[in-house]
Amino acid sequence: MQNVSPFHIAIPVHNLDECRTFYREILGCQEGRSSDHWVDFNLFGHQLVIHYKPKTEEVLHTNAVDGKNVPVPHYGVVLPWEQFESFSEELKAKGVDFVIEPYIRFKGEAGEQATLFFLDPAGNALEFKSFRNIDQLFAK
Numbered sequence: 001m002q003n004v005s006p007f008h009i010a011i012p013v014h015n016l017d018e019c020r021t022f023y024r025e026i027l028g029c030q031e032g033r034s035s036d037h038w039v040d041f042n043l044f045g046h047q048l049v050i051h052y053k054p055k056t057e058e059v060l061h062t063n064a065v066d067g068k069n070v071p072v073p074h075y076g077v078v079l080p081w082e083q084f085e086s087f088s089e090e091l092k093a094k095g096v097d098f099v100i101e102p103y104i105r106f107k108g109e110a111g112e113q114a115t116l117f118f119l120d121p122a123g124n125a126l127e128f129k130s131f132r133n134i135d136q137l138f139a140k
Contacts, residue, residue, distance in 0.1 A: 050122075097118065101116065110139040
């Protein structure tokens with residue numbers, strides 16, 4: 001793959017301090033600029049910004065994929081295979097409660113990938129994944 005430009009995503013959180021700790025301590029994101037209403041993080045080379053928003057009652061929406069309930073919306077990063085494996089082990093060791101435990105999709109097929117899902121303390125869904133062959137990122 002060619003070099004990819006970093007993406008920017010801003011997400012709502014109802015507890016800035018709790019989410020700041022989660023992204024820094026659990027996910028290992030380096031903290032950047034901040035104010036009393038938002039915090040920038042380096043999420044594997046991408047810019048993630050958490051913005052304070054008062055808590056509202058929202059139901060987690062899911063779609064069925066591979067017989068699993070995939071949270072929608074969600075965001076995350078495609079990692080190299082070895083990095084995904086070590087990252088998923090770190091998350092397990094830190095006691096992350098997975099919505100969908102790490103598993104392999106499309107085993108032996110085009111687009112074979114490892115994936116996992118979990119929620120941040122504000123209920124935002126994250127998916128991290130990895131492709132056995134990154135050249136098959138968009139394979140049919």
